[in-house]
Each structure stands twice: as structure tokens, then as C-alpha cells.
Amino acid sequence: MTGIRATGTKTLMLFGGRAHPELNEEVAEHLGVSLVPSKTFNFANGEIYVRFEESVRGSDAFVIQSHTAPINEWIMEQLIMVDALKRASAKQITVVMPFYGYARQDKKHRGREPISARLVADMFRTAGADRLMAVDLHTAQIQGFFDGPVDHLWALPILAGHVQENYAPENMTVVSPDAGRVRVADVWADRLGTPLAIIHKRRNPEVANEVKVHEVVGDVEGRTCLLVDDMIDTAGTITQAAEALMEAGAEGVLVAATHAVLSGPAVDRLKNSASIKEVIVTNTLPIPQERRFDKLTVLSIAPLVARAIHEVFEEGSVTSLFNGNA
DSSP states (O other): OOSOOOOSOOOEEEEEOSSOHHHHHHHHHHHTOOBOOEEEEEOTTSOEEEEESSOOTTOEEEEEOOOOSSHHHHHHHHHHHHHHHHHTTOSEEEEEESSOTTTTOOSOSSTTOOOHHHHHHHHHHHHTOSEEEEESOSSGGGGGGSSSOEEEEOOHHHHHHHHHHHSOGGGEEEEESSGGGHHHHHHHHHHHTOOEEEEEEEEOTTSTTOEEEEEEESOOTTSEEEEEEEEESSSHHHHHHHHHHHHTTOSEEEEEEEEEOOOTTHHHHHHTOSSEEEEEEESSSOOOGGGOOTTEEEEOOHHHHHHHHHHHHTTOOSGGGGTTOO
16 A cells, blocks of 8 residues: 555534624524634734634635625735635635625726736635635626636525515516626526616716616516616615616616625615615625615525535535526
8 A cells, every 4th residue: 555545524614704793603504513713803003813713624614704894804804814724724725705805896997907806816816715605796707817616606596586475577677777787687587587678877987986877778667677786885876777767667666686785875875765665685795783774675695605615515516506507
């Protein structure tokens, strides 16, 4: 015999950052494991310290962190967690980011701009990550930024399930708020069996988050319109789109989005919008109680993330969770 054969089985270990502890605990509960205890704190100057309080040698480590505000701090904390695991001899490190920070900066629109989404992927690879897992990336091309496997999870089954349970699709039109989301809206329309409409808009390249809606393309008159997007940030796009749909004769507007960033005036815009009946989101990002309102419905992404982690650990198929369409 020319070597020594190791005995034993693989070990799944789940590590959670401080950005969204409720989601971490929920994922752990669905997996039937406990989060690995850690000692994490900030020094007086803001530097982050992380130490895991159990041996991780030879484990399949899954590091979950939602990139919420303050986004740079939580990305840095997750990078440090990955580095700690790499230096402690974890066998396989999977970074689980329900919301991928900087995903909107996925290409250069003008000269002398960064591609920050690629930079984030490079940093995690350098830190020691073997695999990435994210929910509803802003654009699918981000999967190619990471030199290793990327599991791109879709929240569509969770969001669409809620819509199907509470609304009649016979009188519904799925609407893409801009040309960039047409493919996703098309998948929604196929799932619900509805027509598709598109809102043509133009952004002001000199002013962040400023949008001007132009026209509605598609049949929306007398119908309930379902606006679908990957995220709601300041809610300017969504509320203007809802107003444009009502002006075009829509009966009412629903909004479904995966990531509830809800920056600045977003909550006031959404709850004060007479056009929007319901805003349906997931808990990929924490939503404090003071940012919640009557029209907001928050669905849990934890079961989907837990199932994907289990498939990766068991060397199964993540694609099978989405009927081969992911």
C-alpha cells in the first residue's frame, strides 16, 4: 500500500456573519444543524476580528452573510471569515451571499469606471473561497466573474407561489420595469401563464437612482399588473412604473422583488403610492420593524438556501431545485 486511506464521513459546518442573524438561524434550523460559535468583534478603530471556537479541519464550510448596510463592513467580515477558515484547514469553503454586494456595477458604462462586481468575486477567490452561492444576481454574467462554481438561486418559485395563492392570473399581466429585466419577466409570464408588458425608460447617467419613465409596451388596460424586479432600492423605478401603468389603464399594480434594499425614501414612496396594492419581497436582507408597512409582505428565502446548501454538500443538483431552469 502506497498511502493511508482516511476513514470517516464529510462534515457540514455552517458559519454566520453578524449582518442578518435571523436568516442565519433560520437556515441552520432548516438544515438541522447549529451555527458554529465564533468570537467576532470590532476593535476601536473599526477593524474586525473573527475566531471560530470549534475545529473546522477537513470540513465543508458554508459561510452565510447578507451584504446589507453598512455593506462594506459586512463584505469585509465575510472575507475575514473565509480567510480564517482557509488558514484553519477547512476542506471546502462555500460563500453564501443571499444578496451579492456591488452586483449593479457589473460592466463599464463609460470610461474610467470600475467593474466592482468582478472585484468582489476576485476578493473572495483570493481569500480562499472555492464556491459562491447567491440569490437572484442582478445579471447572470456575474457568474463568470468567479473562477469556480457559482450556484445562482432563484426566488421566483417562492414569490410566484404567493401570487398564485392570492391572485387570479387570468386577468394579470407581468410587467418588466425596464428592458434589462425582460428575460426574468418572461420566465414569470411563462410560469403564471400571463401576457408580458415592458416599460421603456431612460436613466440620467449623471444622477444616481434617477429614472424617467417613457411608455408602456403591451396590454395592461383593465388588468392587474405584476411588476417584477430583482431589487427595490430607493423605489423610484417601481413607483414611477406603477404610476405609468395606472395612467395606461391598469386596474391595479402588484410588486414582486427578491431584495428589499429599501434605501432612503423607499418606504415612504411605496406605502404612499396609491397605485401599488402589495409589495412582495423575500428576507435576503434584514428589514427592521420600523421599515415595514401594511402593504409589505416578506417571504422567507431560508428553505431555498438550506436546500441548495444540502444539495451542494451531498454533491447533488442545485439545478433540480428549479426544474432544470437555473
